Amino acid sequence: xxxxxxxxxxxxxxxxxxxxxxxxxxxxxxxxxxxxxxxxxxxxxxxxxxxxxxxxxxxxxxxxxxxxxxxxxxxxxxxxxxxxxxxxxxxxxxxxxxxxxxxxxxxxxxxxxxxxxxxxxxxxxxxxxxxxxxxxxxxxxxxxxxxxxxxxxxxxxxxxxxxxxxxxxxxxxxxxxxxxxxxxxxxxxxxxxxxxxxxxxxxxxxxxxxxxxxxxxxxxxxxxxxxxxxxxxxxxxxxxxxxxxxxxxxxxxxxxxxxxxxxxxxxxxxxxxxxxxxxxxxxxxxxxxxxxxxxxxxxxxxxxxxxxxxxxxxxxxxxxxxxxxxxxxxxxxxxxxxxxxxxxxxxxxxxxxxxxxxxxxxxxxxxxxxxxxxxxxxxxxxxxxxxxxxxxxxxxxxxxxxxxxxxxxxxxxxxxxxxxxxxxxxxxxxxxxxxxxxxxxxxxxxxxxxxxxxxxxxxxxxxxxxxxxxxxxxxxxxxxxxxxxxxxxxxxxxxxxxxxxxxxxx
Amino acid sequence: xxxxxxxxxxxxxxxxxxxxxxxxxxxxxxxxxxxxxxxxxxxxxxxxxxxxxxxxxxxxxxxxxxxxxxxxxxxxxxxxxxxxxxxxxxxxxxxxxxxxxxxxxxxxxxxxxxxxxxxx
Amino acid sequence: xxxxxxxxxxxxxxxxxxxxxxxxxxxxxxxxxxxxxxxxxxxxxxxxxxxxxxxxxxxxxxxxxxxxxxxxxxxxxxxxxxxxxxxxxxxxxxxxxxxxx
Numbered sequence: 113x114x115x116x117x118x119x120x121x122x123x124x125x126x127x128x129x130x131x132x133x134x135x136x137x138x139x140x141x142x143x144x145x146x147x148x149x150x151x152x153x154x155x156x157x158x159x160x161x162x163x164x165x166x167x168x169x170x171x172x173x174x175x176x177x178x179x180x181x182x183x184x185x186x187x188x189x190x191x192x193x194x195x196x197x198x199x200x201x202x203x204x205x206x207x208x209x210x211x212x213x214x215x216x217x218x219x220x221x222x223x224x225x226x227x228x229x230x231x232x233x234x235x236x237x238x239x240x241x242x243x244x245x246x247x248x249x250x251x252x253x254x255x256x257x258x259x260x261x262x263x264x265x266x267x268x269x270x271x272x273x274x275x276x277x278x279x280x281x282x283x284x285x286x287x288x289x290x291x292x293x294x295x296x297x298x299x300x301x302x303x304x305x306x307x308x309x310x311x312x313x314x315x316x317x318x319x320x321x322x323x324x325x326x327x328x329x330x331x332x333x334x335x336x337x338x339x340x341x342x343x344x345x346x347x348x349x350x351x352x353x354x355x356x357x358x359x360x361x362x363x364x365x366x367x368x369x370x371x372x373x374x375x376x377x378x379x380x381x382x383x384x385x386x387x388x389x390x391x392x393x394x395x396x397x398x399x400x401x402x403x404x405x406x407x408x409x410x411x412x413x414x415x416x417x418x419x420x421x422x423x424x425x426x427x428x429x430x431x432x433x434x435x436x437x438x439x440x441x442x443x444x445x446x447x448x449x450x451x452x453x454x455x456x457x458x459x460x461x462x463x464x465x466x467x468x469x470x471x472x473x474x475x476x477x478x479x480x481x482x483x484x485x486x487x488x489x490x491x492x493x494x495x496x497x498x499x500x501x502x503x504x505x506x507x508x509x510x511x512x513x514x515x516x517x518x519x520x521x522x523x524x525x526x527x528x529x530x531x532x533x534x535x536x537x538x539x540x541x542x543x544x545x546x547x548x549x550x551x552x553x554x555x556x557x558x559x560x561x562x563x564x565x566x567x568x569x570x571x572x573x574x575x576x577x578x579x580x581x582x583x584x585x586x587x588x589x590x591x592x593x594x595x596x597x598x599x600x601x602x603x604x605x606x607x608x609x610x611x612x613x614x615x616x617x618x
Numbered sequence: 619x620x621x622x623x624x625x626x627x628x629x630x631x632x633x634x635x636x637x638x639x640x641x642x643x644x645x646x647x648x649x650x651x652x653x654x655x656x657x658x659x660x661x662x663x664x665x666x667x668x669x670x671x672x673x674x675x676x677x678x679x680x681x682x683x684x685x686x687x688x689x690x691x692x693x694x695x696x697x698x699x700x701x702x703x704x705x706x707x708x709x710x711x712x713x714x715x716x717x718x719x720x721x722x723x724x725x726x727x728x729x730x731x732x733x734x735x736x737x738x
Numbered sequence: 739x740x741x742x743x744x745x746x747x748x749x750x751x752x753x754x755x756x757x758x759x760x761x762x763x764x765x766x767x768x769x770x771x772x773x774x775x776x777x778x779x780x781x782x783x784x785x786x787x788x789x790x791x792x793x794x795x796x797x798x799x800x801x802x803x804x805x806x807x808x809x810x811x812x813x814x815x816x817x818x819x820x821x822x823x824x825x826x827x828x829x830x831x832x833x834x835x836x837x838x839x
Contacts, residue, residue, distance in 0.1 A: 254800055268815075269818075291815065301800070306792070685816050
């Protein structure tokens with residue numbers, strides 16, 4: 113008998129499908145597919161309808177996340193794990209998704225201008241979120257790769273969603289460099305698989321203590337994994353794409369990228385490095401700490417010389433990735449590093465989204481946007497903003513001060529807990545560098561406020577166009593501002609929730 | 619390393635190359651040579667080639683069609699492992715594959731409805 | 739005669755390195771993109787080799803997924819390139835220069 117024919121007579125163990133474990137992901141997938149069909153059969157559906165459906169899908173996913181809140185288990189034979197990181201990241205990502213939906217719903221068309229952003233952006237947003245949520249829950253390197261590709265492919269298309277040349281160039285840069293980094297990550301996965309015989313993070317964790325495993329191969333794999341992850345979270349020296357992409361891409365998409373990819377990227381970073389590869393901490397910590405130093409200092413130093421607010425926010429997001437890397441470096445030996453990083457991601461997501469919302473609002477004030485450069489976000493456009501639009505200027509002040517880390521706003525507590533974890537892990541020198549970087553960064557955040565509050569508006573104030581009605585953006589701005597202040601006033605409850613993330617299931 | 623095992627492959631490569639070169643050379647000498655305009659025009663799968671731009675560039679439409687082909691073609695890769703063991707997987711496998719093919723079908727319907735299959 | 743797994747891994751590493759070099763050196767976006775595909779397929783060779791040496795099927799499953807992801811990347815990437823090409827009829831990376839600090 114042919115061996116293959118013999119094999120077919122044996123019974124095959126069927127995998128157990130744990131629908132409940134991935135219920136929020138399923139809700140996002142179903143909502144995305146439904147929206148795709150709505151777009152296909154009803155292309156003239158208004159943005160309000162599509163945004164409403166998207167928010168309904170997000171609400172369903174959020175409800176299922178709450179339903180699953182106390183669930184702690186490894187599902188799908190170790191492919192997905194439900195633990196503190198998963199549920200915390202799910203909650204933050206869904207909230208970020210809702211704010212991004214409001215920004216996208218507002219769009220950048222003004223009164224009387226045709227809307228140039230296609231309706232596909234809503235299903236793409238849901239698919240990107242699906243990838244991010246799955247990435248945060250993935251405990252098998254295969255799932256990590258697939259989730260990462262789901263979110264990346266959606267974001268590549270979203271980056272080029274408008275016909276503007278700047279957006280399409282941003283999409284191309286993001287795509288080519290993103291695919292390049294994915295290949296490195298994949299090679300890292302291959303080498304880890306070769307060294308340990310498994311792609312499952314729990315089994316890799318066991319194998320790191322096994323002296324018979326191929327150490328060189330494993331270390332090479334870990335190095336390539338680090339390159340891939342550092343690229344995705346835009347850490348120096350793999351940050352070159354970030355400013356160009358954030359500047360060229362439409363502001364709502366840039367905000368979503370800046371906030372949500374960081375949350376998902378660092379969630380998986382913590383799970384793989386602090387969790388599965390925790391046994392190799394002596395080997396990878398110097399690399400991550402070195403990248404953290406470079407990322408914090410280069411990000412802050414280059415942000416100082418920027419004259420465009422979107423580019424400045426891009427460099428600011430690079431330096432924030434550096435602070436988060438301090439948390440990752442600490443997390444392998446100090447559990448507080450995990451909770452501090454998760455709390456940092458929560459606060460950072462709302463601060464940076466709020467800052468981009470103000471950019472979106474101000475870009476509606478000046479003359480129409482330039483096809484080549486993209487939206488108007490030059491610092492010049494912010495001169496005298498306080499006199500013309502006191503509310504927008506006030507919110508800008510809240511977000512800038514929070515990003516700087518001024519108490520009592522949320523950004524202060526985020527840095528405080530990460531620095532505390534860093535010191536506890538014996539990385540005091542790293543924390544000193546982080547404080548220096550914070551001082552440098554105060555300069556450019558406060559400069560924006562000086563421009564907005566102390567400088568006179570340029571040109572004829574009558575030439576300014578009305579921003580038009582911005583109900584969706586207004587709600588989003590209010591929520592982001594409220595969260596930034598509220599988290600700052602009462603951080604204890606949220607940091608306590610983050611503490612439950614300290615036990616990584618694998 | 620013993621390279622002897624590669625000898626048949628090497629022989630086959632040499633034979634294939636020799637045959638290719640030989641037939642080109644022979645046909646150049648022996649074949650009748652009566653050119654017409656139709657014979658010299660580019661073959662574009664039955665599409666009138668007159669619209670081709672100067673130079674070596676293909677119209678963008680070819681890329682779009684090729685892209686759609688690639689993505690739907692490669693998705694079928696997942697049907698192969700299923701086909702090997704589909705009896706043992708039974709209803710479970712059938713349902714899973716139904717979901718998978720259904721999702722591809724939705725993508726196809728979307729593409730069709732949004733005009734991705736229109737040539738002009 | 740037997741070719742050991744080391745040879746396949748070496749070939750995979752060489753192909754990957756060629757891909758990296760191509761991405762860094764070539765200026766045409768489509769060629770850069772082809773080099774990225776070469777990198778992905780070089781990794782696939784590693785996965786298959788490790789699946790053989792480890793005696794598990796995980797590597798082959800991964801290779802399947804990588805192929806499909808690569809196809810999806812082709813479609814998205816070419817879509818973006820075609821959109822840019824329609825606007826400016828050039829795919830050289832050096833022509834992409836609007837976004838400079």
